[in-house]
Amino acid sequence: MTTTTYVIKGMTCGHCVSSVGTELGRVPGVTDVQVDxxxxxxxVTSDQPLDVQDVRAAVDEAGYELVG
Incomplete structure (x- = not known):
């Protein structure tokens, strides 16, 4: 298992948290997502290290920006 914390720009409410969590949860290999x-x-906890481009695409799909 691998756990990585990503900084996300633009989240302002509970709906944002839900959207980001849902999209990140769809990335293959992800087993758990906790959004603060x-x-x-x-x-994000996953079976193996994730490709940052997959994470960035998921965050973009939710309507936010992955920092870094």
Missing amino acids: LAAGEAT
Whole structure:
């Protein structure tokens, strides 16, 4: 298992948290997603390290921006 925390720009409400969590949860290999609105972060647990481009695409699909 791998756990990585990503910084996400633009989240402002509970709907944002839900959208980001749903899209990240669809990335192949992801087993858990915890989104922290106050910190502007998502902690993702997966079977193996994720390709950052897959994570970026999921965050973009939700309507937000992956920082870094």
